[in-house]
Amino acid sequence: ASELGSAHSFPLSSRASLGTRRFKGRAPDYSILLLEEASGRLLVGARGALFSLNALDIGDGTHKEIPWEASPEMQSKCHQKGKNNQTECFNHVRFLQRLNATHLYTCGTHAFQPLCAAIDAEAFTLPTSFEEGKEKCPYDPAHGFTGLIIDGGLYTATRYEFRSIPDIRRSRHPYSLRTEEAPMHWLNDAEFVFSVLARESEASAVGDDDKVYYFFTERAAEEGSGSFTQSRSSHRVARVARVCKGDLGGKKILQKKWTSFLKARLICHIPQYETLRGVCSLDAGNSAHTRFYAAFTLTTQCRKTLEASAVCRYDLAEVQAPTWSTRMASDAGAAMTVGVPEPRPGSLLTPSCLDDPLSQNSVTINVDASMNIHSWPLVTMILGLLWGLRADPIAGLISLTLCPFNASDGWIHKAVVLGSGMHIIEEIQVLREPQSVENLVISLTQHSLYVGAPSGVIQLPLSSCSRYDSCYDCILARDPYCGWDPST
Known part of the structure; x- marks a missing residue:
């Protein structure tokens, strides 16, 4: 690993041992983690x-379990459709979040016939009936998926059904919305x-609406086509898109479609770092200080000769910039590029999210994606694919856990951001057998990092300060969790 920043000692390398706890049930693939502090x-x-x-202590034996398998009949139907009965024709849990004070909400692929359910959180039992x-x-x-429950509404983004067309949707809401596809x-x-x-x-001087941001990689649009034409190019780029939580859809056109959808390209300033692998946010509850950390890998063609990754940092203020360009097309199909409408989509001073004036004049709003949001890498990793990121603020610093995803060897890295650079503090092999790290969650209350993997869940302490043998090593490491007491 090489880091951009000040000089430092080599990171501390070890196998996870001291204070490590493990859990493994009868099921495989522990990919979804939800911490309720x-x-x-x-x-x-x-x-x-x-x-x-x-x-x-995840391994103390007091766990509760809900079996939720697809029936043999469902698995058989899945296999008859040409799906793999060794990997695909099962119920893979893809979503698990708090629904309200008493219930959780979960969704699973259910052998290619997805089901969702509200779970009694206290009893931890499935209901007698399920939702489509x-x-x-x-x-x-295997499809990329992200989802949030916001004020009871379900905001999801993935490829639904058997079609390959991706979509951002809102369901379980009085106004169900989706992105435009034709x-x-x-x-x-x-x-x-x-x-x-x-x-x-909250405390907005311009009356902004709450917004949901989505991070993804997509095929680049063809030259001059903006984001309207399906591209046959294999070149893929990183994007961020946003929609307004208060969006109710259009009245004449864009009915049941987002009127507040905008997107822009994320650029991490090293050539060929285009594939977005993971994102984490810091202080998302305070938009004025929200930052995003994004892990990029090389394009597919470059990865044939080299595996490498980079982490870039973006401020929400950049993502909010009013220089997003908006693409509008009339019913006749002629397209023109204009500046962002005034008021821009999302303003509640004149609530364009709730009653978009443009949508009443027979125009369709879509972003051109010519807006680029730039950042310089905080860190680069050679021979490693950074996959999972989680961040937490400690003593005014930021600690990130980075997961190299090259040979599926189960190593994670702990790093701290110092100014414009990232400093690798520690690297730990958390998985005994070669496999991938699927998910990472940090608990400040428990001072623990939880790791989801195919073979189980691992709990690690956020720090192992006793491993530093001298004041010099401890201070030079810059571990935000550790300090040195000369008297002891």
Whole structure:
């Protein structure tokens, strides 16, 4: 690993041992993690099961389990459709979040017939009836997916049903919305990796609405086509898109479609770093200080000769910039590029999210995607693919956990951001056998990092300060969790 920043000692390398706890049930693929700090529970979605673990010690044997398998009949039908009965024809849990004070909400692929359910959080049991999941969850467990429950509404982004067209949707809401797919495609073979709510309406001087941001990689539009034409090019680029939470859809056109959808390209200033692998946010509840950390890998063609990754940081203020360009097309099909409408989509001073004046004049709004949001890399990793990122603020610093995803060897890196650079503090092999790290969650209350993997869940302490043998090593490491007491 090489880092951009000040000189430092080599990162501390080790195998996870001291203070490590593990959980493995009868199910495989522990990819969904939901930490509930208030109740001290770590909720886990796996293949064919859900688990509720004690966040203080996930291996203490007090866990609860909900078996949720696809029936043999469903698996048989899935196989008859040409799907793989060794990997695809199961119920892969893809979504698990808090619905309200008493219930959780979960969705699974259910052998290519997705189902969703509201779970009694206290009893931790499935209901007697389920909800149709085809509008909320991908059929294919391999498709990129991200979802949020916001004020009871479900905001999801993935490829639904058997079609390959990606979509951002809102369901379980009085106004169900989706992105436009014909005649103009707002998303071009998109693979989603992350979404987050930014509460931009709180204490806003301009009357902004709360917004949901989506991060994804998609095929680049053909030259001069903006984002309207499906591209046959294999070149893929990173994007961020946003919609307004208060969007009610259009009245004449864009009925049941987003009127506040805009997108822009994310650029991490090293050539060929285009594929977005993971994103985490910091201080999303305070939009004025929200930052996003994004992990990029090389394009597919470059990865044939080299595996490498980079992490770039973006401020929400950049993503909010009013220089997003908007593409409008009349009913006759002629397109023109104009500046962002005034008021721009999302303003509640004149609530364009709620009653978009442009949508009443027979125009369709779509972003041109010519807006670029730039950043310089904080860190680069050679021979490694950074996949999962999680961040937390400690003593005015930022600690990130980075997961190299090259040989699926189960190593993670802990890093701290110092100014314009990132400093690798520690690298730990958390998985004994070669496999991928699927998910990462940080708990400040439990001072723990939880790692989801195919073989189980691992709990690690956020720091191992006793590993530093001298004051020099401790201070030079710059670990925000550790300090040195000369007297002891």
